[in-house]
Amino acid sequence: MTEPGRVSEQPGGEPTFRDPDDLIRRAGVRGDSDRDQHFLIDDRVLDRIPGYLPDGADASHLLEIGGGTGALTDRLLTVGERVTVVERDPRLAAFLRREFASEVEDGRLDVVEGDALSVPLPDFTACVSNLPYGVSSEIAFRLLPRGRPLVLMFQKEFAERMVAEPGTDEYGRLSVSAQHYADVELVEPVPPTAFSPPPAVDSAVVRATPREPEYEVDDEAFFLDFVKAMFTQRRKTIRNAIRNTTHITGIADAEAVLDAVDEDLLRRRAGKLAPSQFAALASVAAERGRGDGDGSG
Structure with missing residues (x-):
């Protein structure tokens, strides 16, 4: 029983x-x-x-x-x-x-x-x-x-x-x-x-x-912070979102980042970007905006 x-x-x-x-x-x-x-x-x-x-x-x-x-x-x-x-x-x-x-x-x-x-x-x-x-x-x-x-x-x-x-x-x-x-x-x-x-x-x-993502991310913490920052400005273009969120991303030189990104991408908004595009943007932002402060990476 x-x-x-x-x-x-x-x-x-x-x-x-x-x-x-x-x-x-x-x-x-x-x-x-x-x-x-x-x-x-x-x-x-x-x-x-x-x-x-x-x-x-x-x-x-x-x-x-x-x-x-x-x-x-x-x-x-x-x-x-x-x-x-x-x-x-x-x-x-x-x-x-x-x-x-x-x-x-x-x-x-x-x-x-x-x-x-x-x-x-x-x-x-x-x-x-x-x-x-x-x-x-x-x-x-x-x-x-x-x-x-x-x-x-x-x-x-x-x-x-x-x-x-x-x-x-x-x-x-x-x-x-x-x-x-x-x-x-x-x-x-x-x-x-x-x-x-x-x-x-x-x-x-x-x-x-x-599964592993289809894109490379060198600094995962920065990538996730960057995504967070872009979506706090989801109604703004990526250009303005990058400029407006340096306090979140820690980017020291936003203009150096913008100069290195394709113009078509800068005109888009966060809600239209695929994860791979965020990864590419974060990679540029980390390289150009977080260097020694002179934008040279």
Whole structure:
């Protein structure tokens, strides 16, 4: 007889997972919108999420940020050889250790109590998570540079900006920065009713498949700062954006940069430029504008 709360198998060999509502009841908690806690309770969505990992992804050590009451953790344990969950709520971290005690004892599950923005992250092979929306950007950009496959739940508006193409209204700093690290795709929209309590916004699952960019970047930090600077002036031409943002980029000689850039590019606006064009501009800006201050590089 299967213990309460444990995974059993149907006659066909398919696993039967813990019921998300039962997990919430056993944990003795309620989701709290004020604390950015929205528990994913739709079994169909939960079942699909691990399947969005890219084909051939290494699932030997999966990372989950924000384990909550363990509904997604339950599924990840059938996909990954080992799972590490980072959970900032002490009550939920303790519950996960109790609920999945056998997996913890077997060394298949490690529950890390702490803030995902500050705790040391393990050397994971892929990350699958329903992120806290209030810090989703910060967490995403802690994960993306690691060069691992990611399947992450975001606010839908954020996800749409993440995957946006040049020339669209949604395209911006987030699009360029995310696409610098990976091919990003919105793989499933998720309605508020899939959560408890329902958030005030629609959600979406994004898959990020890491790859090297098609362009060279010598100074990644400067490149990302340069992109940020250009989009603070997105209604301005690139010419004026470079002139107006030296306090962000640290460019000492904006005119030397402008003299080295094609006139057609200078007349365009940030929202029309592909990531490769930002990389080329940043390279010129670093060489001509950040030298010894005389513009000679």
